[in-house]
Amino acid sequence: MFQTLVNAWKVDDIRKRILYTLGMLVIFRLGSHIPVPGVDPKLIAQILGQGQLFGFFDIISGGAFREFTIFAMSIVPYINASIIMQLLTIAIPSLEQMAKEGEEGRKKIAQYTRYLTVVLALIQAIGMTIGLKRAVINPTFFNLTVIVITLTAGTAFLMWLGEKITENGIGNGSSLIIFAGIISRIPNMIYLTSEYIQAGTANIFGAIAFVVAELIMIVLIILATEGQRRIPVQYAKRVVGRKVYGGQSTHIPIRINMAGVIPIIFALSLLQFPQQLATFFPRSSFYNFVQKWLSTSGLIYNILDILLIIGFTYFYTAVIFNPVDVSDNLKKYGGFIPGIRPGKPTTDYLTRVLNRVTFVGALFLAFIATMPVILMNVTGLQLYFGGTALLIAVGVALDTMKQIEGHLIMRNYQGFLK
Numbered sequence: 219m220f221q222t223l224v225n226a227w228k229v230d231d232i233r234k235r236i237l238y239t240l241g242m243l244v245i246f247r248l249g250s251h252i253p254v255p256g257v258d259p260k261l262i263a264q265i266l267g268q269g270q271l272f273g274f275f276d277i278i279s280g281g282a283f284r285e286f287t288i289f290a291m292s293i294v295p296y297i298n299a300s301i302i303m304q305l306l307t308i309a310i311p312s313l314e315q316m317a318k319e320g321e322e323g324r325k326k327i328a329q330y331t332r333y334l335t336v337v338l339a340l341i342q343a344i345g346m347t348i349g350l351k352r353a354v355i356n357p358t359f360f361n362l363t364v365i366v367i368t369l370t371a372g373t374a375f376l377m378w379l380g381e382k383i384t385e386n387g388i389g390n391g392s393s394l395i396i397f398a399g400i401i402s403r404i405p406n407m408i409y410l411t412s413e414y415i416q417a418g419t420a421n422i423f424g425a426i427a428f429v430v431a432e433l434i435m436i437v438l439i440i441l442a443t444e445g446q447r448r449i450p451v452q453y454a455k456r457v458v459g460r461k462v463y464g465g466q467s468t469h470i471p472i473r474i475n476m477a478g479v480i481p482i483i484f485a486l487s488l489l490q491f492p493q494q495l496a497t498f499f500p501r502s503s504f505y506n507f508v509q510k511w512l513s514t515s516g517l518i519y520n521i522l523d524i525l526l527i528i529g530f531t532y533f534y535t536a537v538i539f540n541p542v543d544v545s546d547n548l549k550k551y552g553g554f555i556p557g558i559r560p561g562k563p564t565t566d567y568l569t570r571v572l573n574r575v576t577f578v579g580a581l582f583l584a585f586i587a588t589m590p591v592i593l594m595n596v597t598g599l600q601l602y603f604g605g606t607a608l609l610i611a612v613g614v615a616l617d618t619m620k621q622i623e624g625h626l627i628m629r630n631y632q633g634f635l636k
Contacts, residue, residue, distance in 0.1 A: 226622050232388070235625075239387030242379055243398045249375070250282040250289050250399075254368050256361045261353035262286045282399075286353075288372035291342055292399060293392050296377045299334040300392075301480065303327060308537055335377055336370065343369035388625075389618035397614040400607045424596070431593055432608065435586065439612045442582050445474040447575045449568070454552045472572055474579045476539060479609045481530035481580070482587045485523055486606070520591060524584040531580035532573075541568035583609075 226232045253259060263284055282289040307313045307327065316323040343366045351357050354365065376395060383391030411425050448469040489512065496508040512519050545565040547553075554560050558567045586609055 223622070225626055229625070232622065232625050235386065235388045239383050239389065239394065242383050242387065242391075243394065246289070246376065246379060246395055246398060247402060249372070250287055250402075251285075252288050254286050254288060254290065254365055256355050256365060257286050257350075258353050258355055259285050262350060286350075288368055289376060291339060291346070291369055291373045293373065293376045293380060293395050295339040295342055295373050296331075296335045296380065296392055297396075297483075299331050299338055302334060303331045305537060332377065336374055339370045339373040340366070343367075343373075389614070389621055393610075393614045394618065397611055400611045427596070428593055431589070435589060435608055436612055438582070439586070439609050440616070442475045442579065443473075443613055443616060446471040447474075447571060448472075449571060450556055451548065451553050452556055454554070470544065470568075472539070472575050474575055475582060476576070476579060477531045477534040477583070478613065479583075479606060480534050481527045481583055482606050482609070484530045484534075485526035485587070488526060489519060489523055520588055523587060527584045527587055528577075528580040531583055532576055535572065535576045535579075539572060541565045541572060544568055 226236065282292065303313075307317050313327065316326055346369065347354075347362055347365045351362070354361060377392075380391030380395050383389070383394055385391075387394075411428075415422055415425060448471055451468050451470055453466055453468070492508050492512055496502075496505040542565050545561065545568060548555075548564060549560045555564055555567060558564050587606060590606075
């Protein structure tokens with residue numbers, strides 16, 4: 219891998235792309251330290267308290283959420299808008315037709331995604347401003363409006379920043395912004411760990427166990443991300459005029475973790491929504507009910523979390539991989555799975571294999587999501603740098619390295635996957 223980076227640095231075009239990406243990420247980190255005007259960060263930290271949702275949002279925003287800077291909402295509204303548009307593309311025929319129109323159709327969908335991002339960011343900014351109104355120094359209508367506009371503009375700027383990285387840099391821009399936020403929290407995690415050890419709330423052996431568990435999870439994430447079930451496909455020979463087409467063998471890759479981190483985010487957002495509301499009404503009976511039955515360390519919460527992750531994994535996998543379409547395409551182009559008849563038998567076979575592989579992937583995601591709770595209870599460390607953050611970071615790192623390798627392969631260099 220390091221040799222791949224060295225070779226990439228020697229190529230002028232790739233070096234410019236890497237420097238451009240690093241420059242944009244530096245801008246992101248600088249903006250993460252610009253506070254929102256008219257807000258007391260100390261009161262914000264007291265209101266938010268400690269929670270898995272807030273801890274997770276603070277990690278992916280690179281600390282901007284708890285400090286309530288202009289990038290407090292990070293690029294999450296853009297990611298949510300992209301997921302919603304992807305689902306709507308499948309559900310609405312006109313959008314589906316637009317997606318099949320090539321580059322022009324994708325540009326229109328991207329434009330709709332930007333509009334939806336601004337709408338979602340505006341709604342989220344209004345909710346955060348109203349919920350955290352106690353932390354506003356002078357809560358007049360004008361000051362609240364400025365806060366809402368600042369938060370919305372921060373997310374819109376990050377959306378633009380991510381698109382520029384994707385266009386002129388290396389890797390997926392929005393993913394790299396989240397990646398940079400996660401990595402930037404590592405020094406703070408080390409500092410907090412030393413503080414816990416000095417205060418006596420944790421011991422050195424617990425910290426070592428935490429690091430070892432994180433390394434093991436990294437290995438498991440790489441194996442699950444790269445692991446796949448390959449279904450062999452054979453194409454029959456066709457004679458068209460004097461030319462012979464087909465006859466080659468290939469495969470259909472079904473990845474173990476095809477849904478990525480999306481099921482975890484869906485389940486986390488759904489379960490933590492009542493807790494987020496409860497923090498805005500700390501003296502109500504609703505707050506007491508949520509604290510009693512939906513505590514992040516409680517048994518009921520974690521059981522619901524596992525069930526939701528499994529359900530969302532099957533749902534999202536069914537969205538991005540349709541066995542009927544794959545079977546029809548195979549039949550259309552003369553392909554078949556050895557031993558399986560074309561048509562409905564192929565669809566049933568693909569569905570059966572997909573369900574089995576998805577079940578393994580769903581259990582893996584449930585394990586990754588619940589492992590931080592186990593580690594924090596065992597070690598006494600409240601770091602919230604668990605499986606979800608690692609899953610995002612490792613996935614983005616692998617994808618970026620593959621893109622760098624792709625550029626090198628075009629220039630006859632050998633990449634780190636060889």
